[in-house]
Amino acid sequence: MQGPVIPWRPGRADRDVSFCTPDGRLPDASKNHDHLRAIFNRMGFNDQEIVALSGAHALGRCHTDRSGFDGPWTFSPTVLTNDYYALLMDEKWQWKKWNGPAQLEDKKTKSLMMLPTDYALIKDKSFRKTVELYARDNDAFFKDFSEVVMKLFELGVPFTASEESRFRFKPSE
Template structure:
């Protein structure tokens, strides 16, 4: 997806469905920054890391049959870039008029943002990070790789000799 290299260490043990996180412990896209902080602070993430993780929304799209929301965040949803941040800042977002949950759309009606996305530019502590990542793709990649690695390894009891695996790009 042309993003940064993110080291991986095997060691997480998956459980059956009974061990899944209960409702209310994962981020709710319909909420704002207070909710995001409640979710991520308890896992040891700060505002900068929350904003960096949100950059994953450069990839993929929402589907009404899965989340209730609909649409992509960027024009290139299969490539990781800082476009999520530049679009969030530079587009004119308005509330979509439809039968689904509250979400924002751009003037072309081709892109969307969730309430939790839009809240990042309304929050005085988070907005500066959105602005930094919008201006500097390399900084976004560096911070994104670090925070995704932190998220992936959160709570995993690694053996001391577990070395990270670096997957080589097929373009290398």
């Protein structure tokens, strides 16, 4: 997907359904900045990391049969770039008039969408600073995204001290 190298270390064990995250503990796309912080701060993520993780929305699209929302965030949903942030900043967004949950669409083409949680990233001062940085600097986005996705992947993995030193990714590799 032409994005950054994302270090990955095996360690999570598959579990049965009883170990799945209960409803209400994952982000609700219809909410605002306070909700994003409540979800991600609990997992140890700061504002900059929340914005970096949101950059994953550069990929894919929403499907009404799965989430109720509909549409892609970018014009190239199979390539990871900072387009998500650039579009969030540069496009004019309006609430979509339709028979689905509240979401935004770009005013010009009406072919892109943003979720309320995406739009919250430019309405909140702290989040917006990082959105502005990533909108103009793809390298900064890739660096931060790679680090924070690795942090997300490794949440709750009980690595031993020897595994920590043996498997830790070094930027020069």
